[in-house]
Amino acid sequence: MARVVVDVMLKPEILDPQGQAVQRALPRLGFEGISDVRQGKRFELEVDGPLDEAALARIHEMAETFLANTVIEDFVVKVEEAEAVKVES
Amino acid sequence: MTARIGVVTFPGTLDDRDTQRAVRLAGAEAVPLWHRDKDLKQVDAVVLPGGFSYGDYLRAGAISRFSPLMETVIDQAKAGLPVLGICNGFQVLTESHLLPGAMLRNNHLHFICRDQKLRVESDRTAWTADYTAGQEISIPLKNIDGRYVADERTLDMLEAEGRVAFRYLARGEAADGYGNPNGSLRDIAGITNEAGNVVGLMPHPEHAVEPGIGTGRTDGLGFFTSILKKLVNV
Numbered sequence: 001m002a003r004v005v006v007d008v009m010l011k012p013e014i015l016d017p018q019g020q021a022v023q024r025a026l027p028r029l030g031f032e033g034i035s036d037v038r039q040g041k042r043f044e045l046e047v048d049g050p051l052d053e054a055a056l057a058r059i060h061e062m063a064e065t066f067l068a069n070t071v072i073e074d075f076v077v078k079v080e081e082a083e084a085v086k087v088e089s
Numbered sequence: 090m091t092a093r094i095g096v097v098t099f100p101g102t103l104d105d106r107d108t109q110r111a112v113r114l115a116g117a118e119a120v121p122l123w124h125r126d127k128d129l130k131q132v133d134a135v136v137l138p139g140g141f142s143y144g145d146y147l148r149a150g151a152i153s154r155f156s157p158l159m160e161t162v163i164d165q166a167k168a169g170l171p172v173l174g175i176c177n178g179f180q181v182l183t184e185s186h187l188l189p190g191a192m193l194r195n196n197h198l199h200f201i202c203r204d205q206k207l208r209v210e211s212d213r214t215a216w217t218a219d220y221t222a223g224q225e226i227s228i229p230l231k232n233i234d235g236r237y238v239a240d241e242r243t244l245d246m247l248e249a250e251g252r253v254a255f256r257y258l259a260r261g262e263a264a265d266g267y268g269n270p271n272g273s274l275r276d277i278a279g280i281t282n283e284a285g286n287v288v289g290l291m292p293h294p295e296h297a298v299e300p301g302i303g304t305g306r307t308d309g310l311g312f313f314t315s316i317l318k319k320l321v322n323v
Contacts, residue, residue, distance in 0.1 A: 010193075014238060015272065017196050066155070069148055069184065071191045072238060 002051040003080040004059055008068045009040035043067055051079060092320035094313075095122040095132035097162075097178075099153045103140035104175065104295060111295040112136070115313030117320075124156040133320045134171035134215070135162055137178025139231075139293055149192060149234045150180030163187060171215040171286045171316055176232055179279065179289030187287050188280055189247070190239030195232070196272030204304050205230035205292050206258040206266045207278050211251055214285040215319050219311040225258060226308035227266055228297040235291045237273040237280075244275055255279035255290050 010016050016038050023037035043063075047055060060077055068075040094112045096119055098105045109119035120132050124142075129135065143152040153159060163185050166172045174182040182188045195201060206227050209220040220226070239247070247253050255278040261267025269276045271291075279290025294309025 013240075014193070015196060015236075017194060017198050017272075021198060066151070067147070069151065069191055071183075071189075072193065 002047045004045045004047055004051070004056075005078045005080055006043040006045065006059070006063045006067050006075055007040060007078070008043070008063075008073050008075045009038060011072060011074055014072050041067075092117045092134065092317050093120050093130075093132045094118065094316065095120045095129060095135045097122045097124060097135060097137050097158060099124040099140070099142035099156065101140050101142040101144055102138055102177070104138040104293065105140075108136050108138040108175070108295040111298040111309065111313050114298050115310060115317050117313065117317045122158060124153065124158045127157045127161050129158075129161055129165065129170075134173070134316050135165075136295075137162075137172065137174040137181050138295065139176030139178060142177055142181070145177075145234065148180075148184065150177060150182075150184040153177075153181050154184040159185060166282075166287050169284065169286050171319070172288075173216050173312065173316070174287075174289035175293055175295060176235075176291055179291055180234065182287060182289040188282060188289050189243045190237055190280070192234050192291075193236045193238055194234055195236050195270070198233075200231070200233040201235070201270050202229070202231040203263075203270070204228070204266045205270060205278075206261070207255045207292060208258055209254070210256055211254045211281060211285075213251070214254055214281045214288050214315075216288045216312050216315050217254060218319060219315040226311075227304055227306060228292045228294050228309045229303060230270055230292040232271075232291055235271040235273065237277045237291070239274065244277075247277075247280055248275070250283065252281050252283070253277055253279075254281045254288055255292070 019037040019039040063075045112119040180192045209224045212222045257269045257276045281288045294312040297304045297309035
């Protein structure tokens with residue numbers, strides 16, 4: 001089974017008051033030096049069957065019509081490697 | 090025979106009953122419509138009421154927009170069926186691309202609930218003919234995702250084509266219901282499509298239709314009498 005990640009972000013020109021609120025809270029918490037925060041969404045899709053070109057095209061279509069609203073948001077589709085090394089936090 | 094006006098209920102819709110009541114007060118027949126049906130029950134017009142359909146998951150209106158009923162509404166709206174979207178209904182209309190632009194979180198991040206002063210900018214839509222352009226009205230506003238955005242080209246087009254249907258009255262005291270309440274671009278509270286049959290706005294006309302209730306004013310009733318007159322005259 002393959003995993004595909006879709007990241008959705010507000011377009012750069014769109015005001016993101018939630019990101020701003022996070023950014024403004026940082027100095028108060030002792031996290032200095034962050035001049036801007038933009039908040040987005042991450043979708044992790046577990047895909048049945050082979051992840052061929054047709055499957056990826058469908059996911060792209062899904063992201064464009066549903067996961068993102070392209071009037072205000074940009075999206076990126078990424079395939080995650082099955083054996084990707086997981087970095088422990 | 091009077092006009093039949095459909096009022097759609099999605100899971101999470103809140104204002105369907107108030108909207109049905111407003112329709113009846115105007116003298117039309119209110120027809121409840123269910124999001125999972127494809128059938129519009131031969132209504133003459135449709136109202137998408139306010140609320141939090143699908144809990145606003147993903148984006149406000151984003152999931153409702155793909156309901157079986159909306160597929161029919163979108164087709165019919167393109168063919169001229171009058172459709173009014175109020176609050177969440179407006180969000181469904183922008184997500185459907187029946188109206189341009191999008192709704193985002195209020196710039197101050199707070200849920201806002203107050204009586205809001207608006208100017209009716211267009212009396213040439215199916216839902217505003219009983220108002221006069223420039224008329225100022227006060228109706229309730231209650232939302233957190235009410236900030237209207239669109240790119241500059243779209244905003245210029247809306248202005249040039251007279252498709253900004255309602256604007257927040259920006260000057261004055263917030264306590265008195267004046268001011269842009271959410272950072273909407275160009276103080277836009279509502280817009281219409283090119284043909285004037287599809288109208289969306291964030292404030293709630295259906296909550297201002299009876300003297301002594303809510304605002305105590307009936308400034309919202311005109312939406313429902315406008316559409317009724319239009320349908321009966323047809």
